[in-house]
Structures are given as structure tokens and as C-alpha cells.
Amino acid sequence: MSVGIDVSLEQVLAALGLVAVAAGIAAWRQTDLERDIGIAVVRSFIQLTAIGYVIQLIFDADNLLFVFVLIAVMVAFGAYTARARARKVPGAMLPLVLGLSLAAVATLGLVVGLGIFEPEARFLVPVGGMVVGNAMTASAVALNRLGDEFEDSAARIEATLALGATSHEAALPSVRRALRSGTITLIDSTKTTGLIFFPGTMVGMLLAGADPVDAVRLQLILLYVLLGSVSISALVSVSLAYRNFFTAEHQLREPPQP
Amino acid sequence: MLFELDNVCLTRAGVRVLDQLSAQIDRGATAIVGPSGSGKSSLLRLLNRLADPDSGRIDYEGRPITDRDVLALRREVMLVPQLPALVPGTVSDNLDFAARLARRETINGPQAQQALLAAGLDASFGDRDTARLSVGEQQRAMLARALAVEPAVLLLDEPTSALDAEATARVEEALAGLRRRRDLSIVLVTHDAGQAERLADAVIRLEPAAGGSRARAAERAR
Numbered sequence: 001m002s003v004g005i006d007v008s009l010e011q012v013l014a015a016l017g018l019v020a021v022a023a024g025i026a027a028w029r030q031t032d033l034e035r036d037i038g039i040a041v042v043r044s045f046i047q048l049t050a051i052g053y054v055i056q057l058i059f060d061a062d063n064l065l066f067v068f069v070l071i072a073v074m075v076a077f078g079a080y081t082a083r084a085r086a087r088k089v090p091g092a093m094l095p096l097v098l099g100l101s102l103a104a105v106a107t108l109g110l111v112v113g114l115g116i117f118e119p120e121a122r123f124l125v126p127v128g129g130m131v132v133g134n135a136m137t138a139s140a141v142a143l144n145r146l147g148d149e150f151e152d153s154a155a156r157i158e159a160t161l162a163l164g165a166t167s168h169e170a171a172l173p174s175v176r177r178a179l180r181s182g183t184i185t186l187i188d189s190t191k192t193t194g195l196i197f198f199p200g201t202m203v204g205m206l207l208a209g210a211d212p213v214d215a216v217r218l219q220l221i222l223l224y225v226l227l228g229s230v231s232i233s234a235l236v237s238v239s240l241a242y243r244n245f246f247t248a249e250h251q252l253r254e255p256p257q258p
Numbered sequence: 259m260l261f262e263l264d265n266v267c268l269t270r271a272g273v274r275v276l277d278q279l280s281a282q283i284d285r286g287a288t289a290i291v292g293p294s295g296s297g298k299s300s301l302l303r304l305l306n307r308l309a310d311p312d313s314g315r316i317d318y319e320g321r322p323i324t325d326r327d328v329l330a331l332r333r334e335v336m337l338v339p340q341l342p343a344l345v346p347g348t349v350s351d352n353l354d355f356a357a358r359l360a361r362r363e364t365i366n367g368p369q370a371q372q373a374l375l376a377a378g379l380d381a382s383f384g385d386r387d388t389a390r391l392s393v394g395e396q397q398r399a400m401l402a403r404a405l406a407v408e409p410a411v412l413l414l415d416e417p418t419s420a421l422d423a424e425a426t427a428r429v430e431e432a433l434a435g436l437r438r439r440r441d442l443s444i445v446l447v448t449h450d451a452g453q454a455e456r457l458a459d460a461v462i463r464l465e466p467a468a469g470g471s472r473a474r475a476a477e478r479a480r
Contacts, residue, residue: 043423051460111299145455155339155341155343156343156344156345158308158339158343159339159343159344159400160343160345160359161308161332162308162332162336162337162338162339163332163336163355163356163359163360163404163407164329164332164333164336164359164360165329165359166288167350169359173345237339249307249310249328250328250329251307251308251309251310254270254271
């Protein structure tokens with residue numbers, strides 16, 4: 001696919017003008033977000049530039065082992081980042097790693113298995129990155145909600161345990177709400193796709209001069225695998241993480257001392 | 259002998275709540291009294307294993323309490339916490355919820371009515387939304403929910419703390435009636451010395467020790 005667009009570094013910097021307006025509004029309204037906006041801009045610039053070079057190296061080498069290593073690093077970093085949002089959940093790291101890994105493996109396995117993409121770095125790396133990124137967000141939101149649920153509903157959970165319920169039965173309402181929180185944003189955005197917003201892959205392909213029908217079909221495939229993989233990730237991480245709130249004897253563990 | 263505690267120590271949130279506590283709880287009704295922070299509720303939680311002690315031994319019916327399957331124990335020795343924590347829905351939904359958890363079967367109309375009446379609520383409460391009940395009514399709905407499971411031992415944590423004098427009298431009357439009609443043992447945590455006197459055959463008094471939050475069984479009355 002030929003890209004008929006040349007982008008200079010000056011143009012990238014000029015795009016920051018809009019961010020400056022956002023930062024100005026944040027300062028004016030005293031939302032205390034200017035620092036976060038600044039960090040987001042700097043980090044995205046450094047990370048995307050660095051990953052651009054890494055992807056270039058991997059594309060040149062065309063070795064699937066490098067793809068595997070890159071996605072493993074993404075999973076580890078994604079799980080580490082999501083864990084920061086799940087501070088109230090004990091032992092969240094392992095459930096997150098397993099959830100993100102399963103989402104990546106299931107998605108890439110499906111798109112390669114169905115013959116949608118060749119097992120080549122230039123396909124697997126961007127799709128893997130997109131899946132891990134979305135799965136990270138969903139799992140982080142779901143585990144964050146799970147932590148809040150166990151903090152706020154400890155009395156109800158313990159009252160249910162006192163009736164002779166298993167820890168699974170006592171946690172079920174909280175687990176359901178956490179899963180819903182983690183996946184509802186993507187479900188809603190999938191519902192409104194094409195009406196309210198155009199998703200990234202389609203926009204990228206259209207900008208690159210692709211046929212709109214091809215762009216739509218590829219976008220649909222990615223939307224569906226993304227929806228599935230994000231749900232898998234949230235389901236696995238929440239289903240494993242909630243157990244860490246209980247002992248083997250169906251007792252609610254004491255929250256860790258601050 | 260229903261429960262026997264021997265040198266039980268318990269730490270909660272980094273604080274020693276019970277220190278070398280030894281006590282005996284017979285069948286019938288036993289009240290646990292003592293000032294705030296003396297570990298009354300914590301002691302109750304040990305009796306249906308919502309928590310386990312750091313050290314010491316607890317026997318239930320002459321055998322270590324840990325010998326029993328913990329879920330079967332909780333269905334037999336049922337704790338009603340002080341703070342109402344009902345599931346969303348009607349009072350009947352809650353009774354059904356408890357019955358399904360404990361006995362794996364739904365509750366029928368007459369059983370539900372019996373549980374409501376025994377907790378001092380009339381039958382019309384079955385259709386009431388729990389979100390629209392007063393705290394006192396919720397406390398009684400919690401008691402009805404526990405009774406729907408027909409436990410052998412009822413552990414009650416301040417069951418009348420949110421009730422006015424009239425409602426308290428109704429609950430006390432209901433509890434006395436339960437004991438007369440059924441072979442039910444009750445372990446009751448209360449701040450109210452009069453209530454302990456009215457309802458209990460025996461009283462266990464917890465007293466914080468000089469070191470702060472340590473507590474021990476000090477006296478047994480009646």
C-alpha cells in the first residue's frame with residue numbers, strides 16, 4: 001500500500017497547537033490537568049518515535065521471534081500500567097498478564113488462522129499492539145471497579161458469606177459490575193461506529209488512499225476481534241483477581257494496611 | 259457444650275483484639291457484653307469462621323471447629339451482622355436468596371411468612387422493597403433471612419441497635435418465642451445489660467486489658 005502523504009516534524013509540532021489550547025483551558029478552569037496533558041504529549045512523542053524505530057527493525061528482520069518478544073514486552077508493560085489502576089486488588093499482576101496474553105494470542109491466532117493476515121511482522125505487530133492496548137484499558141477499568149466494589153460492598157459480601165455462600169457466590173454481583181465497567185465503553189463505541197466516529201484503522205486506510213469498502217471490511221474484522229479479545233481479557237483478569245480477596249476458607253481477607 | 263474457646267488470640271488491622279481468651283458457651287442463650295472495642299463482634303465472627311484466630315483453639319460441639327466444612331458450619335451457625343446488608347429486591351427475594359444459598363432450594367410462602375413473623379415483621383413485609391425499609395426494619399429483615407435457613411445456632415450482633423423501645427421489645431419477644439418453639443441456641447452481642455439479663459441464660463463479659471485493646475473473658479453470670 002502506498003502512502004501518498006508526507007509528514008514533516010514541523011507539521012507534527014504544529015499539531016501541538018490544539019493541545020496548547022486544551023492545556024490553556026485546563027489551566028483556566030483549574031482542572032489541574034495541565035501537567036498530565038504535558039506528560040501525555042511528551043511520553044506519546046518519545047514512545048511512538050522509539051516504537052517506530054523498533055518496528056522498523058522488526059519489519060526489516062522479518063523474524064516472528066522478534067514479533068513474539070515485542071508483544072510479550074507490550075503485555076508486560078500493559079499489565080504493569082493496568083496494575084497501577086488496580087491498587088486495591090491484591091496480586092493483580094498475574095491475572096492481568098494472563099488476561100492480556102490470552103487476548104493477544106486468541107486475536108492473532110484467529111486473524112492468522114482465518115487467513116485474514118499473513119503471519120508477518122507488518123500485520124501482527126500493529127494488530128497485536130492494538131489488542132494489547134485496548135485489553136489493558138478494559139482490564140484496568142474492570143479491576144479498578146472490582147477494587148472499589150470490594151471496598152464499598154465488604155459488608156454485603158461478608159453478610160452473604162455468613163449465610164453459607166461460597167466466595168464465588170458472594171462476589172458474583174461485584175464481579176458482574178466490574179466486567180460491565182471494563183467492557184461497556186468498547187461496546188458503546190462499537191455500537192456507534194460509523195455514526196459518531198470513524199475508527200482508527202479505517203481513517204488510516206482512507207488517508208493512505210485505500211478503497212473505502214476494503215477499509216470498512218478490515219475495520220469490521222478488527223472491531224469484532226477487538227470486542228472479543230477485550231471481553232476475554234477483562235473476563236480472565238477479573239475472574240482470577242477476585243479470588244485474591246478471599247482465603248481458601250471463603251473468608252474475606254483483611255485489606256492490606258496502608 | 260456448644261463452643262469452647264481456649265487461649266484464643268486475634269489480631270485485626272494490626273491491633274490485638276482478643277488476647278488469650280478462654281470461654282465456654284453452652285446451649286441456650288448467651289450474651290456477650292463489654293465496652294466498644296472489646297472484641298465482641300470479632301469473637302462472634304470466629305464462631306462461624308468469618309475469621310480464624312491467630313492462635314488458640316475453638317471447639318464446636320466437642321470437636322475443633324475447623325474439622326467441619328466451613329460452608330456447612332455457616333449454614334448451621336448463622337451470623338446476623340449488626341449493619342444491614344440485604345441484596346437488592348424485596349424482603350421475600352432476600353429470604354429466597356438465603357434459602358437457595360443454604361439449602362439449595364427456594365422458600366415457599368408459608369416458610370417465608372413464618373420467618374417474617376418470627377423476626378417481628380408481619381407477612382406484608384415480604385413484598386416490600388428493601389431499599390425502602392427503615393434501618394430497624396432492615397435489621398429485622400436480616401434476622402428473618404437468617405431464620406429462613408432454620409439454623410441450629412443464631413449469632414446476633416447487636417440485633418436491636420437501630421430499633422426504638424417498642425421495636426426492640428417486639429424483637430426480644432420474637433427471640434424468646436423462637437427459643438421456646440425451637441431447639442435454637444442464641445449467642446447475642448449487646449451493649450444493653452438489661453437485654454442481656456432479659457434474654458440470656460449466661461453472660462460473657464469482655465474487658466479491655468490495661469495494654470489497650472486486649473480483652474479476656476472476665477465473668478460468667480446466672
